[in-house]
Amino acid sequence: MSFQGQAPFVIAISDEHLSLLSKKLALATLPDEIDGASWDYGVPLADIKRLVHHWKNGFDWRKQEAALNAELPQFTRDIDVEGYGTLNIHYVHKKSEVTGAIPLLFVHGWPGSFIEVRKLLPLLIEASPDHPSFHVVAISLPGYGFSSAPSKKGFEITQYAEVAHKLMLVLGYDEYVTQGGDWGYMITRKISELYGPKYSKAWHTNCPVSGPPTTSRPLVWLRYALSGFPLLSYNKREKTGLERSAWFQRQGFGYFAEQSTRPQTLGYGLADSPVGLLAWIYEKLVEWTDGYKWNDDEVLTWISIYLFSRAGATASIRIYYESLKVANASGKDLFSLAMHNKVPVGWTHVPNLVFEAEHEEGGHFAAYEKPEILAGDLRKMFGKGGGAFGVVKDKNGYDA
Amino acid sequence: MSFPGQTPFVIAIPDEQLSLLGKKLALITLPDEIDNASWDYGVPLADIKRLVHHWKNGFDWRKQEAALNAELPQFTRDIDIEGYGTLNIHYVHKKSEVTGAIPLLFVHGWPGSFIEVRKLLPLLIEASPDHPSFHVVAISLPGYGFSSAPSKKGFEITQYAEVAHKLMLALGYNEYVTQGGDWGYRITRKIAELYGPKHSKAWHTNFPLSGPPTTSRPLVWLGHALSGLPFLSYNKREKAGFERSAWFQRWGRGYFAEQSTCPQTLGYSLADSPVGLLAWIYEKLVEWTDGYKWDDDEGSVLSSTFEKLKLDWPAASVRIYYESSKAAGGKDLFSLDVHTKIPVGYSYFPKELLILPRSWTRVPNLVFEAEHEEGGHFAAYEKPELLAGDLRKMFGKGGGAFGVVKDKN
Numbered sequence: 032m033s034f035q036g037q038a039p040f041v042i043a044i045s046d047e048h049l050s051l052l053s054k055k056l057a058l059a060t061l062p063d064e065i066d067g068a069s070w071d072y073g074v075p076l077a078d079i080k081r082l083v084h085h086w087k088n089g090f091d092w093r094k095q096e097a098a099l100n101a102e103l104p105q106f107t108r109d110i111d112v113e114g115y116g117t118l119n120i121h122y123v124h125k126k127s128e129v130t131g132a133i134p135l136l137f138v139h140g141w142p143g144s145f146i147e148v149r150k151l152l153p154l155l156i157e158a159s160p161d162h163p164s165f166h167v168v169a170i171s172l173p174g175y176g177f178s179s180a181p182s183k184k185g186f187e188i189t190q191y192a193e194v195a196h197k198l199m200l201v202l203g204y205d206e207y208v209t210q211g212g213d214w215g216y217m218i219t220r221k222i223s224e225l226y227g228p229k230y231s232k233a234w235h236t237n238c239p240v241s242g243p244p245t246t247s248r249p250l251v252w253l254r255y256a257l258s259g260f261p262l263l264s265y266n267k268r269e270k271t272g273l274e275r276s277a278w279f280q281r282q283g284f285g286y287f288a289e290q291s292t293r294p295q296t297l298g299y300g301l302a303d304s305p306v307g308l309l310a311w312i313y314e315k316l317v318e319w320t321d322g323y324k325w326n327d328d329e330v331l332t333w334i335s336i337y338l339f340s341r342a343g344a345t346a347s348i349r350i351y352y353e354s355l356k357v358a359n360a361s362g363k364d365l366f367s368l369a370m371h372n373k374v375p376v377g378w379t380h381v382p383n384l385v386f387e388a389e390h391e392e393g394g395h396f397a398a399y400e401k402p403e404i405l406a407g408d409l410r411k412m413f414g415k416g417g418g419a420f421g422v423v424k425d426k427n428g429y430d431a
Numbered sequence: 432m433s434f435p436g437q438t439p440f441v442i443a444i445p446d447e448q449l450s451l452l453g454k455k456l457a458l459i460t461l462p463d464e465i466d467n468a469s470w471d472y473g474v475p476l477a478d479i480k481r482l483v484h485h486w487k488n489g490f491d492w493r494k495q496e497a498a499l500n501a502e503l504p505q506f507t508r509d510i511d512i513e514g515y516g517t518l519n520i521h522y523v524h525k526k527s528e529v530t531g532a533i534p535l536l537f538v539h540g541w542p543g544s545f546i547e548v549r550k551l552l553p554l555l556i557e558a559s560p561d562h563p564s565f566h567v568v569a570i571s572l573p574g575y576g577f578s579s580a581p582s583k584k585g586f587e588i589t590q591y592a593e594v595a596h597k598l599m600l601a602l603g604y605n606e607y608v609t610q611g612g613d614w615g616y617r618i619t620r621k622i623a624e625l626y627g628p629k630h631s632k633a634w635h636t637n638f639p640l641s642g643p644p645t646t647s648r649p650l651v652w653l654g655h656a657l658s659g660l661p662f663l664s665y666n667k668r669e670k671a672g673f674e675r676s677a678w679f680q681r682w683g684r685g686y687f688a689e690q691s692t693c694p695q696t697l698g699y700s701l702a703d704s705p706v707g708l709l710a711w712i713y714e715k716l717v718e719w720t721d722g723y724k725w726d727d728d729e730g731s732v733l734s735s736t737f738e739k740l741k742l743d744w745p746a747a748s749v750r751i752y753y754e755s756s757k758a759a760g761g762k763d764l765f766s767l768d769v770h771t772k773i774p775v776g777y778s779y780f781p782k783e784l785l786i787l788p789r790s791w792t793r794v795p796n797l798v799f800e801a802e803h804e805e806g807g808h809f810a811a812y813e814k815p816e817l818l819a820g821d822l823r824k825m826f827g828k829g830g831g832a833f834g835v836v837k838d839k840n
Contacts, residue, residue, distance in 0.1 A: 054458055058451065062702040062746030064695065066582050072753055073696030182466050285697075288688030295464065296473030296714045297685075300700030300707020302462040307700020307707060314696045345462030352472055359681075 140213020163428020180342035298345025385418025521577035540613020672786030698746025721782035782807030798831025
């Protein structure tokens, strides 16, 4: 497969990088901890000590690097972004054997990356008469993975959407569908706003966000207003979800507040301290997942993508600042958007909702935690009989 | 001066710590920056580069250490805290020549420390027929400076107040006055609540807080409700104060959100990265002051003080946010209304973080008020003469708190 302008890419972190990491780890200074702290104050010291020990003694980056390169065919290419010049974009691209496979763009968020697609990808590509197949493109957003970062102010959701859309076009995918969570939700939603229905034909998210209903949707609002009454109260799952949202609002919001106001200040520590970066991200890997049993290699590989990223970890958090700035300017409160991420089902109902599935397990990083479940959902949504079957012309996911 | 249970203390950072710092500085990795970012995204890269360069090449910690030891007589002593065992507390203590000097406890906040008192102290101690003098005690709060940190959960404002109060008693100051800003405001207010009027006789703060008026104060509330009307609107200074407060609430509370929820997670990078700690604190030294011209030695002194004194300081020092927020039970920490029963004095500086109309903060026991044209959050350090002047007025002859301490006016 050869695409003009596209350069094959393999992850090949330099020896100097690895050596510097090793020197920093040798000097790592850890804080004290309150007795019996557990997770009350943040990541427990015991977790970090164990991970640092493994990082120094057992973790084999070259092995992880080789595995990633083997599983995920990667490329880079230049993409022009209006007002921002040319960015060099890194992405995964793998086609299915099925000629009628649906082109799907997978968009990660923070602290995610292209590697979130690694388990989902083989399931989506897989050929079968019983379910549709997909060609998969997983972009590294500017400032993440091995994509370059914008150097000018104001690069926000609209620009991320533009980059991703242009990537699909230049890969020859004039019509495509998208899947995203976290910032991937915001970005794929923007893609559908700006480039649908002409190019973006359907979008799926595992992170539907909504504020509480307003009177513009009277029935949903009424239910909300009366949810205090026993007969009309939300069901157990919805209540748990609302509690989860409330937890996030009370306890889980610190990173968001700092990243959306002072990303550079935070960024000095994240750039300089591998342990600091590890703790900052690992906290989310644990708190945002549903009891996922991370092994230390997985954690360190995940963090390494940030540590060794082309633009550095600091570049990745500017999306919060730029997006909050836009929200502020339009009078919206981005914070409250972020907060309500586990809302009763009626709140997220929109007229064009064609597929919905609720699951008993899984968390924020759905593609990584529950790839079979997510793949199953996409297959239902896009497969024969599904609500988005045949949205892409001549590419319904099956061999002709 | 000899006090039982007190040990004289000099700052003497071991060579190993300086050496470790040197090694870490040699391996520094800095982030990139958006073009022309200025202060939009946080501390500018150029500032950090300059400070790091000075830290590596020009900064002489031993010289700074010697100066601190020369200016500030320091001590440590054990203090028992109910439920927390014994903590070893570090403090500055200097008496005035004036025998009737007023014992004054100075309480810092975050990211402050005992060194905030260094310029104010000589002014307060100074003898003169024209103004009162003070004996000065500047405590290092548990988890700060050279004080040990609590190891159990839940150590919050009440405990900090208890430690400080017990320190004053142990030094023979059965009656005393206090001065504090930032957490020092909350802690000295708690001291006034718990230990006034028997021991704590009056308190002064440069960080007076209050919530918006409620109907419990009908006239003030009415004034606020009608402040949209031209002739009842707040004056220019008060409006500027609202803007400053709004800026802080919207853009300046990221650190607060993280420190009050996940101090440990943040603490890993503060503990491991000198430049990370430098940036985290330096941001406040600039944003919270009124154009104060920090020189690189000062910038590094302050950070070095924090970083090297105790390498576990960074995580321990920020826990006060977590514990206090938890204790406040979800109420906004910044606007809890509490009325103390002892005389209180307020000094208002224009670049403080939360600036409220005088009508909101006025309490029945307010005996002194002063507004200034310049100065910010670290008033004692930025404007020591102004703050000393205010304390002299408040406690001096004719002042609202004159003679509050028996036999020590």
